[in-house]
Every structure is written in C-alpha cells, then in structure tokens.
Amino acid sequence: MRTTASRLVAVAGVVLIVGMLPWLSDRDPALSILRARSAEQEATPEALAAIREDLGLDAGPLRMFWDWLTGIASGNPGTSWNTGQPVLPGALDALLVSLTLMGFAMVVAIGVAVLVVVPSVRAGLRGTPRRTGGGVAAALTSMPEFLLASLLVVLGAVWLSFPAYGWNGPEYAVLPALALGLPAGGLIGRLLADAIAVTFTEEWVITWTVAGFSRPQIAVAVLRRALPGLASQIGLIMVAMTGGAVAVEKVFAIPGLGRTTLGDAQSQDLPALQIDIILLLAVSAALGIAAEIGRRLLLGSALHEKAMPIPSGVFHSSSRRWVVPIVAASLLLVMVLAGLPRDGQATTRDKYAAPSLAYPFGTDASGRDLLARVADGALRSIGLSLAVTLAALVVGVLLGLIPRASRGLVEVTNAAPPVVTGILIAAIWGPSAGGAAVAVLIVTWAPLAAHTAALVEETHARPYISILPTLGASNARILFGSVVPAVAPVVLRHAMIRLPGVALALAALGFLGLGPQPPTADWGLILSDGVAAVERAPWVAAAPLASLIALAVLAVSLAGATSGRVRRTGSVIEKVDAGGRST
Known part of the structure; x- marks a missing residue:
C-alpha cells in the first residue's frame, strides 16, 4: 500500500x-x-x-x-497565448514528426546492438564465453545525443552530401537518426553482450550442448534467457531517447515535439508548453510500459514463479581498462592547464580567426580565445557537477533507506528525461546555472536511491546484522550504526563514477539554452555557438567538441573500468554504466 x-x-x-x-x-x-x-x-x-x-x-x-x-x-487542453489557436493539433503534428524520427533511430539502434552482440554469441557457442565488442560499444555509448548531433552537423555541412537541416524527405532523417540511434544501440548492445556472456557460463548450456541441441537453438535460448533481465534497462534507454530527441531536433532544425517544446518554453506560451510536456511524459511512460510488457511476454509462465534465477557470472576487469580513462583525463587536464593563463573574456578584432599558434582553437564571433573559454568552462563545470553529485548522494541515500515510500518517486523520476525536467525548471525560474543544477539533481538521485535500497536489503540479510536485534540493538542503532556505514562507501563510489555524466547533462542543458546564459563560459553554450556558425567557421566547434568528447569517453571508460564485473545483489544484477545512465 x-x-x-x-x-x-x-x-x-x-x-x-x-x-x-x-x-x-x-x-x-x-x-x-x-x-x-x-x-x-x-x-x-x-x-x-x-x-x-x-x-x-x-x-x-x-x-x-x-x-x-x-x-x-x-x-x-486550451489555446495558445501567442497565436490564439488550439494547442493540441499543432502538438500532435509535432509529436508525429518526433515519433517518425524515433522510429528511424530505433532501426539504427537495433542494427548497432545486433552488430555488438553477435561476437559475444559466437564466442559463447565456441565454448569460450567472454565480453566482446566492448571498445566499439563504449565508443558509441560515449557520445551523448547532443554531442553526436553537433559532430554530424559539422560533417554533414562540410564534407557529407546529406542535408543537415530541415525535414523535407527521408534523406533528412539520416543524420538525426544516427545521432539518436547510435548511442542507444551501443548501450543496449553493451548490456546485452555482457548478459549473454554471463548466460553462456551457466550449466544448462553445457547440458543442452551435450544433449545435441543445435547452435541456433542454444543461441535463441540464451538470448531469451538474457533479455528479460534487461527489459527495464532497455526501457530506460528508450525513455532517455525521448529526451535526446529534443537536442537532436534543435541541432537539425526538425519541427518535432522536442524543438516545439523548447520554443514554447522560451516564448512563455504556457498552455502550449503544458501539452508538450504531457505528451513527452506520455511517450516516456508508454515506452516504459512497452518494455515491461516485453519482459512479461519473454518470461511467460516463469513470471509467476517465486524466484527467477538470474545470470550471476563474474568478469574481472584488467588493469588495461584504466588506460582510456587516464588518457581522456590527461587530455582534459592539458587543455585546461593550457587555457587557464589566457583571458577568455577579452574580445579582439580577430573574429572567427582560424586555429594558429596565437589561438590554438581559433576565436569565436566576438574574437574571444576559444581555448581560454573552454578552460574557464571546465572549472565552472567541475565545481557545479561536484556539488550536484554530492547533493544527489545525500538525497539518494536518505530516500534509499525508505524504499517502499520512495519507489513511486523513483519510478516517475526515471520516466522523466533530464531535458524535460530542465524545461520545467526553466519555465518556472528562467534559464540559469542554478536551474540546470536543480534539473540534473532531480534525475540523478534516483539511481543512487535504488542502489542504496538494494544494498540495504542485502546488508540486513547478513548474519552479523540479523543477530543484532536479539542482542538488544534498536532499529535506529542497527540502521545508522551498522547498515549505513556499510552501504555509504559503495554508493559514494557509484556517485563519483557518475560525476562526468552529470557534467555532460549540465552541458546538454547549456547547449539547449536552459542553463547559464551568455557571456558565461559554459561548454554547452560554447558548443551551441560553434554549431550555429559551423558553415562559416567549422573550427569554432572544435574546442568544445574535443573537450566534451574527452569528457564523454572518460565517463564511459571510467564506469567500465570500475564496474568490470557483474555483481549480484540479492535478486538483482547491479552494474553501473556510463553517461549518467542507470543499469
């Protein structure tokens, strides 16, 4: 109840x-x-x-x-304050465009996931189960939608023949679908490859092989065994795609629901904004429900059993996994140290100056040194991201201690993409760095609370904890004297792993105009300005792209290095993934 x-x-x-x-x-x-x-x-x-x-x-x-x-x-739902027309028809037209784009993106995601998973299936059928395709999947996963969309706009506008802006035919969906589908497909493939590798280590696979089952039969059985446990994670990835569509539609000037929502928020057309947000949340909820229905269909009669066995194999990480995060962190550090002595606010006559010894990344429309602005933005982003992460840690641990009371809030929070939360906060307080921080905090605490709840349940089941009531220990003393000290360090590590993902989320809101406002040196703002001027001066986007790509690679590789093994916690498999995504 x-x-x-x-x-x-x-x-x-x-x-x-x-x-x-x-x-x-x-x-x-x-x-x-x-x-x-x-x-x-x-x-x-x-x-x-x-x-x-x-x-x-x-x-x-x-x-x-x-x-x-x-x-x-x-x-x-009302009439527009700006046009005086009913808001529902226009919102439904925009929703149709967004659903079409997401359909194309799903095709891309499924294709990428299949390519990532096939090597794991082949390795398992050969009797050498292992995680494969990790580098490719990590590279795909490391690119948030707004960042990949910006990169594809640069490529499309400068080198490729695909149209980069508008929505006037199937060819206009190619680049946006890639920007939206590649990260989702990489993450789904990575999760599924891990689950398949674990499943191939179970004893029943050996029994089936000895009994003479064919390889296709075993592969289908392994896939059906691995998919139900990932259905909720796949649902979350699809929900995240809803938020990613907002950034992609803005970058490619697509008249979808995400771009419409941003425009209504900026113009304060609140009746239109209300129906836009309701439709976005409805799509997110529908995707989550579809994932749950898929899970139930895959489980079939096994759904009603009291305890479902879960793949519980272990894959240890190697020291080589730390090479990529160290390299990415080093690149960021070099860029920051090189840019800090420079003045990022000083304007010069050299507007849109090309990269040179004087300006390694060139200058922007105001003649400001882009390397210096990226360095200034790094310090601001790191400080704000750390504050948001620590606040999310406190909220997540406190609410994780009361899982039944907070479960509904966790579910609703997971169903709300960060961009939608950012739009709501901006509509209430206006775009600002503080508003962006609150928006990211609202969606960051939920995975930490779920992790805390799972660890608390596991800790309570340990013999040295279960015997404490018989020794006269009160519930409060058990909770705060034994359980919380055992749980807090693990959740703290989880929170710190999410730090680069939090920075990326803040940059995404800044990119969409929902965070700090000019002339603040914010990575998202700098990238947004660079993308707007990409046809005139492509190098303007180089500095923010390089820094954000390094940050994204750091987020994915750091999570992969610190969660190299699949850990069983009670009746759930627990694995931290990158980019702020909960798995």
Missing part, C-alpha cells in the same frame, strides 16, 4: 506542477505574452490587465488548474 500510495502521490505531483505552471513561474505571463505579440507596445498596467482578462489569468490558480485538468480530460 505504501508503494502504491507513493506512485499515486508522485504522479499527482507531476500533474499538479505542470497544471500550475502559469502560477509557479516567477515571470509575469502577461508581460511575456505582450512582448511576444508586440515588441513595441508599452507594458502599461492597462495593457497587462487586458491581457490577463483575455487569457483568464484573473480567475485565480485553482480555477485555471481545474479548467486545464478538465480540458485535458475532454481533449481540449
């Missing part, structure tokens, strides 16, 4: 926040609409009052919320 109540409260909270957006925002909606309708009209009290009366803002928050809620139920 507590779990069900937690879920209901979490869902109701999301609906309440979205419905109350016009009143939660610290900006006057009437003023925003006046500026959107006529930039030259003076914002007199009479003009603002007329707009409030026209929009129904004078009815009060409760009345407006009830009207919005009943409108959602009846299929009429």
Whole structure:
C-alpha cells in the first residue's frame, strides 16, 4: 500500500506542477505574452490587465488548474497565448514528426546492438564465453545525443552530401537518426553482450550442448534467457531517447515535439508548453510500459514463479581498462592547464580567426580565445557537477533507506528525461546555472536511491546484522550504526563514477539554452555557438567538441573500468554504466 500510495502521490505531483505552471513561474505571463505579440507596445498596467482578462489569468490558480485538468480530460487542453489557436493539433503534428524520427533511430539502434552482440554469441557457442565488442560499444555509448548531433552537423555541412537541416524527405532523417540511434544501440548492445556472456557460463548450456541441441537453438535460448533481465534497462534507454530527441531536433532544425517544446518554453506560451510536456511524459511512460510488457511476454509462465534465477557470472576487469580513462583525463587536464593563463573574456578584432599558434582553437564571433573559454568552462563545470553529485548522494541515500515510500518517486523520476525536467525548471525560474543544477539533481538521485535500497536489503540479510536485534540493538542503532556505514562507501563510489555524466547533462542543458546564459563560459553554450556558425567557421566547434568528447569517453571508460564485473545483489544484477545512465 505504501508503494502504491507513493506512485499515486508522485504522479499527482507531476500533474499538479505542470497544471500550475502559469502560477509557479516567477515571470509575469502577461508581460511575456505582450512582448511576444508586440515588441513595441508599452507594458502599461492597462495593457497587462487586458491581457490577463483575455487569457483568464484573473480567475485565480485553482480555477485555471481545474479548467486545464478538465480540458485535458475532454481533449481540449486550451489555446495558445501567442497565436490564439488550439494547442493540441499543432502538438500532435509535432509529436508525429518526433515519433517518425524515433522510429528511424530505433532501426539504427537495433542494427548497432545486433552488430555488438553477435561476437559475444559466437564466442559463447565456441565454448569460450567472454565480453566482446566492448571498445566499439563504449565508443558509441560515449557520445551523448547532443554531442553526436553537433559532430554530424559539422560533417554533414562540410564534407557529407546529406542535408543537415530541415525535414523535407527521408534523406533528412539520416543524420538525426544516427545521432539518436547510435548511442542507444551501443548501450543496449553493451548490456546485452555482457548478459549473454554471463548466460553462456551457466550449466544448462553445457547440458543442452551435450544433449545435441543445435547452435541456433542454444543461441535463441540464451538470448531469451538474457533479455528479460534487461527489459527495464532497455526501457530506460528508450525513455532517455525521448529526451535526446529534443537536442537532436534543435541541432537539425526538425519541427518535432522536442524543438516545439523548447520554443514554447522560451516564448512563455504556457498552455502550449503544458501539452508538450504531457505528451513527452506520455511517450516516456508508454515506452516504459512497452518494455515491461516485453519482459512479461519473454518470461511467460516463469513470471509467476517465486524466484527467477538470474545470470550471476563474474568478469574481472584488467588493469588495461584504466588506460582510456587516464588518457581522456590527461587530455582534459592539458587543455585546461593550457587555457587557464589566457583571458577568455577579452574580445579582439580577430573574429572567427582560424586555429594558429596565437589561438590554438581559433576565436569565436566576438574574437574571444576559444581555448581560454573552454578552460574557464571546465572549472565552472567541475565545481557545479561536484556539488550536484554530492547533493544527489545525500538525497539518494536518505530516500534509499525508505524504499517502499520512495519507489513511486523513483519510478516517475526515471520516466522523466533530464531535458524535460530542465524545461520545467526553466519555465518556472528562467534559464540559469542554478536551474540546470536543480534539473540534473532531480534525475540523478534516483539511481543512487535504488542502489542504496538494494544494498540495504542485502546488508540486513547478513548474519552479523540479523543477530543484532536479539542482542538488544534498536532499529535506529542497527540502521545508522551498522547498515549505513556499510552501504555509504559503495554508493559514494557509484556517485563519483557518475560525476562526468552529470557534467555532460549540465552541458546538454547549456547547449539547449536552459542553463547559464551568455557571456558565461559554459561548454554547452560554447558548443551551441560553434554549431550555429559551423558553415562559416567549422573550427569554432572544435574546442568544445574535443573537450566534451574527452569528457564523454572518460565517463564511459571510467564506469567500465570500475564496474568490470557483474555483481549480484540479492535478486538483482547491479552494474553501473556510463553517461549518467542507470543499469
């Protein structure tokens, strides 16, 4: 009952926040609409009052919320504050574009996952099960969607013949589908290759081989054995794809729901923004439900058994796994140390200067040294990312200690892509570094809470803990004197592994204009400016691309090096993956 109540409260909270957006925002909606309708009209009290009366803002928050809620139920969520037209038809048209793009991206993801998994299947059938394709999968996984999209725009605009902007035919979907599908396919393939390698070590595979089952039969059985345990993770990856589509649509100027949502947030068209967010969350929830249905179909009658056996093999990491993170960290350190002595705020007459000895990465539209700006952004990003990570650690541990009460909140948080959270925070507080930090914190604590809950359950089952009540120890003393000290160091390591992923998430929000504002030296902002000018000066995107790619590689390789073995915790397999993604 507590779990069900937690879920209901979490869902109701999301609906309440979205419905109350016009009143939660610290900006006057009437003023925003006046500026959107006529930039030259003076914002007199009479003009603002007329707009409030026209929009129904004078009815009060409760009345407006009830009207919005009943409108959602009846299929009429309201009219646009900017155009005066119903918001639902335009949002559905944009959603259709986004779903089409995600469909193409899914084809790419499945193809990449198959290519990554096939070597593991072949190795298992030869009797030498091992994880294969890790380097390729890690390289694909290490590229967040906004970063890969920026790189593909550079390639498409400068060297490739594919159109880089717009949505006027199938050829316009090639680059966006690659940007969205390659990271998802790499991650799914990496997880599935690990699970297949573990499954091939189980005794039943040897029994089937001796009994004369064919290789295709064994391969299908192994795949069916490995997939159910990964269904929820695949669902999370698909949910993350919803958020990634926002960045991809912005980069490639695709008129999808993600780009529409960003535009409505910037113009403060809150009725349109409300339905945009509801549709994005609905797509995320639908993908999660589809993953759960797939898991149940794969399990079949085994779903009703009390305990499902889980692959529990162990693969130890080698010292060579530390080479890539050390190299990536070294590159970042060299760039930062080289740029710190320079002045990243000084403007010169050398606008869009090409890379040279004086300016190793060139200059931007204002003539500022890009190497210096990247170094300044590194210090700011590291400090903010560390603060967000530590805050997420505290929240995750505290809520992980009450798993039944927090489970619904964890599920709802996992169903909300970070970009959607960032848009909500920006609509309430406006774009800022603090708002971006809060948005990333909201989605970062959930995996840490789930990890804490699993470890607490496992720790309580240990003999030296289970005997403490008979010795007279109170529940509080057991929890804070024995369980938390045993759990906290493990969760702390997990949180630190997520630090580069947190930095990437902050950069993504900055790239979308939801984080720090100019002239702040933020990696996302610098990359966004570089992509906008890529046709005129491709090198402007080189510095932020190089730094963010190094950071992404560090995130993936660090997670791979520190989670080189699959660890069984009670009835779940626990594995930390990179890029801020929970597995």
